[in-house]
Amino acid sequence: MRIRQLPETLANQIAAGEVVERPASVVKELVENALDAGAGRVDIELEEGGVRLIRVRDDGGGIPPDELPLAVSRHATSKIASLDDLEAVATLGFRGEALPSIASVSRFLLVSRTADAAHASALAVEGGQLGTLEPKAHPTGTTVEVRDLFYNVPARRKFLRAERTELGHVEDWLRSLALARPDVELRIAHNGKPLRRYRGGGSLFEDGRLEETLGAEFARQALRIDHSAAGLRLSGWIARPAYSRASADQQHLYVNGRAVRDRSISHAVKQAYADVMYHGRQPAYVLFLELDPTRVDVNVHPAKHEVRFRDGRLLHEFVYRTLQGALAETRAGLGAAVTSDASSPEPSAASAFAASWTGSGQPREQSHLALRVDELRAGYAALYGATPAATDGGVVVGHAMPDADERGIPPLGFALAQLHGIYILSQAADGLIVVDMHAAHERIGYEKLKAAHDSEGLRMQPLLVPQTVAVAEREAEVAEREAAVLSELGFDVSRAGPQSLLLRGVPALLAQGDTEALLRDVLADLREHGHSRRVSGARDELLSTMACHGSVRANRRLTVPEMNALLRQMEETERSGQCNHGRPTWARFTLPEIDRWFMRGR
Incomplete structure (x- = not known):
């Protein structure tokens, strides 16, 4: 076939295949044009999910009448004029393809008026064919109507989804826009009924x-x-x-x-x-x-x-x-509503509790929900010299919490009891705290192990017999280029041939694992992202397992000092709001919530 120039309409329809995927794509392009024009309010009206009608009206600067035909021609834009403008473009739209592409696959109407114009001008386009300019009444700004999307491209139209699905895509994109532009008011209507309104005039971080x-x-x-x-x-x-x-x-x-x-x-x-x-x-x-x-x-x-x-x-x-x-910084207890401005208990008291949390030895016998008097007395005395209130038959019937105005209450409060050998119950300033003791201790141990290994760095263990690793040529090139990075990760590796590497040393902590597979994963990351955390990730997985096995188990009876020591360490440990597997370690029940359980105040 001979080479020939594509007709303008066909070229626009091909471009529409790239720019216009569905009604949401049309809404995106038209609303972005409105924002670039300085609009403070944009109204979007849809019918049948946008397939029958998309109307976008804005109060922006408008388009002069003599530029309307240019606005629907290919590669016409007011956003850039040179390569320098393209390299530093800050507007949302700039390619000049959206309007002609949309107009080529719909019945299109463009109405606009500038602030200094006596009236608006309207330009209709059907199937890519321009009509004539006509005067029209319209406030300052622009309205674009897109009717019967893909009416002349039935192959594209049959790929559109149900009305509810297409409307959902429009709503998703407008929600995303509303997050970024709280200064602009957005109003959406569907089939003649108001659907949603995002108020304007706000700031980004409200x-x-x-x-x-x-x-x-x-x-x-x-x-x-x-x-x-x-x-x-x-x-x-x-x-x-x-x-x-x-x-x-x-x-x-x-x-x-x-x-x-x-x-x-x-x-x-x-x-x-x-x-x-x-x-x-x-x-x-x-x-x-x-x-x-x-x-x-x-x-x-x-x-x-x-x-x-x-x-x-x-x-x-x-x-x-x-x-x-x-x-x-997502430590357990952060953000709790502490009712006192006073400081937490003295560091020496917290340190004393931490020292008592050894995980060894058998604790004193206690019931599931009641603590022995001597344990309470010892725990409170270690913190602030207070003693619990009266008891009856060795079971606590009430005790005085420290005065919050004088001492302050830590975010996770003070331990009251151990529930079913699994949970710690604690009284905080604003209610009840429940802690999963195994999950919490697991995170504390894990963070300590990571800190210890981070301070030492990744040590390399030389191999008695160097290993030849077969890799793709691209991976061999990455290994040769990133030799210094691999050395920091604990690998001693050099290129042995076009598609082979010689491995002489591996990270010491991971020497018993599949180091060849780990090396290949690291090389893949280096090629795609420029760096890799596979080694630290594998190390962390191993340390997590060690922390899990070393943490306190269910049905291990804890004394009050041990429980309080765990609470204090949770408050000091990074990421202590979740265990190593992502499960929450604690939950808070505020007094108003508890009051609602028993309908107090009703």
């Missing part, structure tokens, strides 16, 4: 918008993030590990205000949560990454869903370290 979009539980469990370094800034919210999802439906990433998907950043987030979340569960987050526009290429995907970073390795490490540091 908790109200977070609750409005992702729900009250996410807002309650969210940790605020705001960290800057090396010309990068990461801000937003991450959910506590206890709030996890079966899918990635609450993972929102914005790069310079643009919602994107990026495998490298997703990998960094997943690694940051590795120590505190169930296998197979997904973290929830809303993260805003800000960096110099010249350090990110936004022109790598027709629909602008993906970006490419110039310093991918630095960025991955920055995100990982920031989130890991924030999650490390």
Whole structure:
């Protein structure tokens, strides 16, 4: 066949195949244009999930009448004029493909008015064919109508889903936009009925918008993030590990205000949560990454869903370290409503309790829910010289907690009893704390083992007989290029041929495992992400197992000093809100909750 120029309409329809996947894609492009035009309010009206009608009205700057035909022609934009503009583009839209692509597969109407115009102008486009400009009444701003999407491309139309499904995709994208732009009011209607309204005029980090979009539980469990370094800034919210999802439906990433998907950043987030979340569960987050526009290429995907970073390795490490540091502060008891401004018990008292927590020897006999008087007396005396109240027959019938105004109460309170040999019951300032003693002790032991090994570094164990490892040529090149990184990870490896490596040393702690498979996994990570935490991950898995076996077991009777020592160590240990497997270690029941159980005050 001879080479020939494609007709304009056909070229636009091919572009529509890249830009317009479904009604949600049309809504995305039109609303982004409205935001770039400075809109403070955007109204979106849909019929039949957007297949029959999509109408987007904004109060932005509008388009002059003589530029309307240009707006629906290919590669026409007001956003960029040179390569320098493209490298530093900060607007959401800039390719000039959206409007002509949409107009080529629908019955399209564009109405716009600028502030200085006497009236608006309207331009209709059907199947890619332009109509004539006509005057029309319209306030300042722009309205775009898209009717009968894919009416002239039946092969594309039959791939659309049910009305409810297509509407769901539109709602998901608008929810994502609402998170990033709380300053803009968004109103959505479907089949003539108001569906949702996101109020405008807010600021980015108002908790109200977070609750409005992702729900009250996410807002309650969210940790605020705001960290800057090396010309990068990461801000937003991450959910506590206890709030996890079966899918990635609450993972929102914005790069310079643009919602994107990026495998490298997703990998960094997943690694940051590795120590505190169930296998197979997904973290929830809303993260805003800000960096110099010249350090990110936004022109790598027709629909602008993906970006490419110039310093991918630095960025991955920055995100990982920031989130890991924030999650490390999720200690048990943090955020508890302590009713006193006084300080916690003296450090020496806490240290005395910690010293008593040895895990050896047999504790004194006690009933499941009652403690012996001498144990209570010894425990309180060690803390603050107080003695429990009167007893009857060796069973505690009441004891005086320290005055919160004078002593203060630690976040996890003071131990009352051991329940069924599994749980510790503790009275806190605002209610009752229940602690899973095995899970809590497991995390404490695990963090201690990690700290000890981190202080020593990864030691390498030389092999008596060097091993030849067969790898792909790309992996051999990575091993040769990243020899210094591999050495830091405990591997002594050199290239022996085009597709082989010579392994002379391995990480000492993992020498008994499958070191060849571990090396291949590390090389794969280095090739894809520029670095690897396979070694530290394998090490942590081993240390986690050691901590699990070394922690206190169910039905091990604890004394009051031992229980209080465990509570104090939980308050000091990083990530103590979850055990090594991601299970919660503690729960709080506030007094109002307990009052509701018994209908008090009704």
